[in-house]
Amino acid sequence: MAELDAFKEAKCVKVNPDSPQKQVRFLTLTGEKKLLTPQPRLRTGFFSVLDIHTIPPNAINEACTSVGVAKYGKPIGLDERLKVDLIVIGSVAVDPRTGARLGKGEGFAEIEYGMLRHMGAVDDSVLVVTSVHDQQLVDDIPSEKLLIHDVPVDIVCTPTQVIFTNTQIPKPQGIYWDKLSPEKLGQIRILRQLKTQIERESGQKLPCGPSEKLPPTAQRNR
Numbered sequence: 001m002a003e004l005d006a007f008k009e010a011k012c013v014k015v016n017p018d019s020p021q022k023q024v025r026f027l028t029l030t031g032e033k034k035l036l037t038p039q040p041r042l043r044t045g046f047f048s049v050l051d052i053h054t055i056p057p058n059a060i061n062e063a064c065t066s067v068g069v070a071k072y073g074k075p076i077g078l079d080e081r082l083k084v085d086l087i088v089i090g091s092v093a094v095d096p097r098t099g100a101r102l103g104k105g106e107g108f109a110e111i112e113y114g115m116l117r118h119m120g121a122v123d124d125s126v127l128v129v130t131s132v133h134d135q136q137l138v139d140d141i142p143s144e145k146l147l148i149h150d151v152p153v154d155i156v157c158t159p160t161q162v163i164f165t166n167t168q169i170p171k172p173q174g175i176y177w178d179k180l181s182p183e184k185l186g187q188i189r190i191l192r193q194l195k196t197q198i199e200r201e202s203g204q205k206l207p208c209g210p211s212e213k214l215p216p217t218a219q220r221n222r
Contacts, residue, residue: 001088001157002027006127010085012036014047014116016109017066018090024131025064029055036084037069038112046115046190048073049082078194084121087113089151091130093138099152099167100141101130106214107184110149111191114175118194124171129155143169149176178207183214 001007001024012034015025028035035050050073055063062068076082089109094101103109116122130153137158146152152169155162177195185191185208195206 001129001131002031004129004155004157004162006086006129006155007031012082012084013086013088014038014084014112014122015088016090016112017069020090021088021131022064024088026060029060029063036082037073038108039069039075046078047076047080047112049076050074078115078119078190078197080119082119082121084116084126087116087122087126087128089128089130089153091132091136091153093136093141094130094132094153094156095139095141095143096137096156096163096165097139098141098143099154099165099169100143100146101151101153102141107149110151110172111175111180111184111188113151114149114172115190115194117172117174127154128171129153129157131157134158134160147179148172149179177209179209181209181212181214183212184209187214 007013010033013028014036015021015028017037025035025037029050029052032052036047037050038047048069050063050069052060055072059068059072063072090103091101092104113122128151137156146169149172151172152167153165154167155164180191185195199205
């Protein structure tokens with residue numbers, strides 16, 4: 001990851017808060033880049049921004065954990081003006097031939113990406129990288145079965161190789177409200193606030209997706 005030109009050149013990197021990406025968060029901070037990381041499951045807010053210059057030198061490792069993000073990160077809102085240069089997400093499995101990926105089924109990577117698109121912080125040119133083990137590379141994710149809000153990856157990093165997928169799968173263009181169930185909206189306060197804001201400003205009610213039974217909440221290591 002650290003040797004990627006896209007990573008070297010990035011000034012602001014969005015990295016998911018899961019423990020497998022802790023080293024990426026560490027590399028981002030020690031590389032003197034801004035680290036943008038979502039508050040876990042968007043429960044308590046939106047994103048936090050961390051800057052190594054505002055973190056005590058002996059606290060860099062802690063700042064890469066959820067506890068450290070809460071302590072040293074600056075919470076931002078939907079009206080924040082920022083530009084993200086690179087996105088790093090986790091995957092349960094990824095097809096390096098097509099860039100199709102599977103997450104844990106909770107949809108947070110897609111929601112976070114959609115909200116960043118809504119803010120104008122990312123566009124199609126911003127590369128999406130996933131860091132996985134070699135055993136997570138598969139060749140049986142049918143790209144035609146992916147949904148419009150699924151986020152494909154441009155680069156796959158494993159401990160032994162870097163793969164450029166040259167994905168042809170379109171990136172999501174924003175938030176697809178008709179795919180969001182009432183249960184998922186009920187889970188994420190920042191999404192409800194955004195929906196209310198858009199409806200108030202437009203004078204039109206946004207669509208809502210069908211009801212669903214949410215999967216069990218995955219445990220995150222701190």
